[in-house]
Amino acid sequence: MTVLGYAIEQAWVSLRRSGKSAIISIGTIAIAFVTLGGFLLVSVNVQRTLDRWLQAAELSVYLEDEVGDEARASIEAYLRAQPAVLEVEFITKSRALERFHADFPELGDVTESLNGNPFPASFEVRLQTGPAAEAQADDLARGVADREGVADVRYDRRWLARLLAIVTGARVAGGIAAGVLMLGAAFTVAAVVRLSLHARRDELEIMQLVGAPFSYIRGPSIVEGLLLGGIGAAVAFVAVGILFTMVGRWLGPDLAGLIGGEELLFLGVREGAILLLGGLAVGAAAGALASRAVR
């Protein structure tokens, strides 16, 4: 307790003495963590949207207009026999047209000017989720495409999977960028802590000569780093919150349409904790590293 008390007391004195350089290093930490927080935020929302799209994703099997009842029944039987298949619904040509009218009322005129119904009948197949079902679904999509009476197969998950890969790649890139920024931030924290150590060098020498344990000598540096990192990350959290609110106000309705009518999600407890603990950890590590100069 007395070590900790001393460390906190000294760290606070040092931070106040550091003044401008402490603020600069808090700023660099904050920038690194705004980047990280931004990526987390985008990734939380993109992930949720993708998940929902994946849930809703269907295999659509479009039939040729002239398909006979027998061929149709055989296709349906084939689909129902597949283990990856949850549900099969038959959509008639007229039902497809109705749906189009419902989804795009302002385009109603377009279809009226056409003669006849251009929409094909189809089977809409709901698939199980999970990696095993995914692999089977791929085979299924290929298999059903070759059957008699099938005009076309549209399989949403295939492009969703591709999208997912892109998002994952972007997330890795974002993580790396945040990591690099964080490394830079750690260096500025270490520089501030080293300045503080320099300002206290006489005191440190005396502490060593009177036999102060190294926890007394290093403790303040670690706490100083901890404070710089923690404050930086907290500032970043608030900044991400403000950015989020502003983006939500400007683009909210458009974005909401894009991601399916739901509100944008802010960082959850887990992501907030990642930010804050990350800041504390980076700061403490930098402080500890800087204090290794004292021997």
Added chain:
Amino acid sequence: MIETQGLGKVYGRGLYALRDLTLTIEKGEFVFLTGPSGAGKSTLLRLLLLQERPSEGDVIVGGRNLARLTRDEVQAYRRTVGFVFQDFKLIATKTVFENVSFALRVLGMPVEQQRRRTYQVLKWVGLQHRLNSIPEELSGGEQQRVAIARALVNEPHLVLADEPTGNLDPDLSLEIMNLFRDINASGTTVVVATHDRELIKWVGRRVLQLDQGRLAAGAEAPQ
């Protein structure tokens, strides 16, 4: 308590501050180190605190070879030694009281006990009215007494003092020597480096005379 064997310290280009020094100081002894300026008195004391490492030979304190201590053991060893530095080495930003209590704080002593002991010791050296001053507000003699208080506050097994009365008037010097005698009477080993022949005579203890880094011949005579 203290044993040196063939102890040598070389600075720069072959300048021996200490050379082939072999001596023994018994537990509970009170010993003066004397000799002309540059004889190596401070150097010997610095080696005893591990403020520096010997170039040659060994220093054994309390049966342990100081050269073999790990970093943490060095700190623990220093906590058992009270050291009065020739240049005081007070922390400029801390008050008199804090400078002294700090030596107890790093022992993990409860705050209440730290306060009580610090106050007692400062009263003992006659500084109870300067508790909240910072070192630069004190005279040389007052700073010296703060340094002495810090060295004695944690009841060390061994007290090493480098010119502890260098800035004090004769009366105060005798008082400080009485402090050291009291500490010594309670079993603490005391080594005091000083030029002051009067003081040495007055206290009347064993004298180790150094000259150019060696023990001066025939100088080691208990009085």
